[in-house]
Amino acid sequence: MSIQQLVPSVFCVGSKDQHRVLFDQLMPLSEGTSYNAYLIKGSEKTALIDTVYPPCHQELIQKLKDLHIDRIDYIIANHGEQDHTGTLPELLKLFPEAKIVTNAKCKEITMGFLPLQEDQYQVVTDGEELSLGDKTIRFMMAPWVHWPDTMFSFLKEDRILFSTDFFGAHATNYDVFWDGKSDIASLAKAYYAEIMMPFAKIWVKYLDKIESLHPQIIAPSHGPAYKDPSFIINLYRQWAEGPKENKTVIVSVSMYGSTDKMVSLLKKELENKGITVKHYDAVHLKTTELAKDLVDCQGIIVASPTVLTGPHPAVIEPVFLLNVLKPTVRYIGLIGSYSWGTLIANQITALLTNHKNTPILDPVLCKGTPTEETVSELKNLASTIAEMHNR
Numbered sequence: 001m002s003i004q005q006l007v008p009s010v011f012c013v014g015s016k017d018q019h020r021v022l023f024d025q026l027m028p029l030s031e032g033t034s035y036n037a038y039l040i041k042g043s044e045k046t047a048l049i050d051t052v053y054p055p056c057h058q059e060l061i062q063k064l065k066d067l068h069i070d071r072i073d074y075i076i077a078n079h080g081e082q083d084h085t086g087t088l089p090e091l092l093k094l095f096p097e098a099k100i101v102t103n104a105k106c107k108e109i110t111m112g113f114l115p116l117q118e119d120q121y122q123v124v125t126d127g128e129e130l131s132l133g134d135k136t137i138r139f140m141m142a143p144w145v146h147w148p149d150t151m152f153s154f155l156k157e158d159r160i161l162f163s164t165d166f167f168g169a170h171a172t173n174y175d176v177f178w179d180g181k182s183d184i185a186s187l188a189k190a191y192y193a194e195i196m197m198p199f200a201k202i203w204v205k206y207l208d209k210i211e212s213l214h215p216q217i218i219a220p221s222h223g224p225a226y227k228d229p230s231f232i233i234n235l236y237r238q239w240a241e242g243p244k245e246n247k248t249v250i251v252s253v254s255m256y257g258s259t260d261k262m263v264s265l266l267k268k269e270l271e272n273k274g275i276t277v278k279h280y281d282a283v284h285l286k287t288t289e290l291a292k293d294l295v296d297c298q299g300i301i302v303a304s305p306t307v308l309t310g311p312h313p314a315v316i317e318p319v320f321l322l323n324v325l326k327p328t329v330r331y332i333g334l335i336g337s338y339s340w341g342t343l344i345a346n347q348i349t350a351l352l353t354n355h356k357n358t359p360i361l362d363p364v365l366c367k368g369t370p371t372e373e374t375v376s377e378l379k380n381l382a383s384t385i386a387e388m389h390n391r
Contacts, residue, residue, distance in 0.1 A: 003063050004068060005176075005239050006176065006219060011041070013038065014036040014052055015052045017033055017055075018031065018172045031170075031187075031217055032170070032172045033140055033171070033172065034172055035053045035084070036220065036223075037049065037085055042131075043132070044131070046073055047072070047075070048075045048076065049075070049076045050164070050221055051084060051085055053086055054087055057086075064094075072097075074100075074101045074130065075100050076214065079150050080106045080149050081147065081165075085114065086114070088110065092120060100120050102121065102123065102124070102151070103123060103125070104123050104245070105143070106151070106375060107123055108136060125139070126141040134157070137153050137154065137156070139152070144202045144203065144312075146166065146195075154213055154215070158217070159217065161213060163220045165221055166206075166220060167218050169187040169188040170222055171184060174224040183342050185235060187223065187229060188232065190288045190291065193288075193294060193295050194288065196328065197239070197291075198325055198326045200326075204241065205338070210233065245276065245298070247276040247296065247298060248297055249280065249297045249299070250267065250303060251279075251302055253305070255312070257369075258366065258368065261369065261370050262335050262370055262378060276387075280318070282318055283314045287321060291325060294322065297329065298389050299333065299385065300333070302334050305336055306337065306342040309342060310344060311336075311347055311348055316351070323351055323353060323354050323355065324354070326354050331353075333360075333361040333385070334348055334360075334363040334365075335378070336364075336366075337365065337368065337370075339367070340365060344364055364381055
C-alpha cells in the first residue's frame with residue numbers, strides 16, 4: 001500500500017473504510033469514512049497524531065512497518081473518541097516506550113474506555129509545546145468544539161493544523177488533499193450538520209484563533225486535508241453565522257390524507273411568496289439530508305396527524321434531531337389534524353428543550369379534513385413566515 005505525505009517527514013498512515021455504511025449507528029455514509037493518522041518524524045523524536053478505528057488497526061500498523069518505524073516517542077490524542085484512540089492499546093504493545101500526549105479530560109475519557117495506565121500519559125495544557133528536535137508541536141485546547149476533551153495540534157515549522165474532528169468530512173474519494181474540484185462541500189456540510197452544529201455557538205470563537213495561526217494546511221481526522229485552509233474555514237463561518245437561505249423545511253406524515261392536504265396548501269402559499277420549501281416524508285426520512293437543510297433554513301414546520309392524542313411516532317425522530325442538533329432557526333411551526341382530541345402541540349413543544357428561545361408559531365390544527373377556516377389559518381401562517389423571512 002502506498003504511503004503519502006502531507007509535507008516531507010509528515011506521513012499519512014491512517015485508513016479509509018469505504019465499506020462502512022453507518023457512523024455511530026446513526027449517520028448514513030454515502031462513501032464510507034476515513035480515520036486519518038499522521039506520523040511526524042523529527043530530527044530527535046517521532047510522534048503519531050491520532051490512531052484509527054480498531055477494526056482498521058492492521059492497516060495503520062502495516063504502514064508503520066513499511067516506514068521502518070522502530071520507535072514512537074509520542075502518540076498524541078487530540079480527542080478521546082475510539083475512532084481516533086481505539087488502537088492505543090495495540091500500539092503501546094508495539095511501542096511500549098511511547099507516551100500518550102493529551103489533556104487531562106481526554107486522559108480521563110480514554111482511561112474509561114481503554115485498558116490504559118496512568119504512567120502511560122503525558123498531560124499537556126493550552127499553549128504548551130512539544131519538541132521533536134527540528135519540529136515543534138503546539139497544543140491548543142478547544143473544549144466543546146466537539147467533546148469537552150477536544151484539542152488541536154499545530155506543527156509550527158510546517159504550519160499544519162491537526163484539527164481532529166473539526167473541519168472533517170465522511171469521505172474516502174480523495175488522495176490526501178481536496179483537489180479543489182470534487183464536491184467536498186456537500187459531504188463537509190453533512191458532517192458539520194450532524195457533528196459540529198450542536199456546538200456552533202461555542203466553537204465559532206476558535207475560527208479567529210485558527211486564522212491567527214496562519215495555517216498553510218488543515219488536516220482533520222476524517223476526510224481530506226486542505227492546502228487552502230480559507231476554503232473550509234469560510235464554509236464553517238458561513239454555516240455558523242449565516243446568512244440563511246430564503247428556505248423553510250416541512251417534515252410531515254399523514255395517515256388518511258388530511259395532513260397531506262394541509263401540507264400542500266401551506267407549501268403552495270409559501271412558494272407563491274417566493275420561499276423555497278424543502279419537504280421531507282417523515283416515514284422515509286433521510287436524516288442526513290434533513291440535517292444539511294437545517295444548517296441554512298430559516299425555520300421548520302412539523303406536520304403530523306394525532307395518534308392517541310399525541311404526535312405520530314414518525315415525526316418524533318426529526319423533532320429529536322431538531323432539538324439535539326440545535327440549528328439556529330427563526331421559528332418552529334406545527335400543523336396537523338385530529339379526530340376527537342389532540343395534545344400534539346404540547347407534546348412536541350415539550351421535546352424542544354434546546355429551543356426555549358426559538359419562537360414557536362401558533363399551531364394550525366384541524367378536526368377532520370381541512371375546512372375554509374383551516375385554509376384561512378394556513379394562509380395567515382404563510383404570511384407570518386414570509387414576514388419573518390423578510391426581517
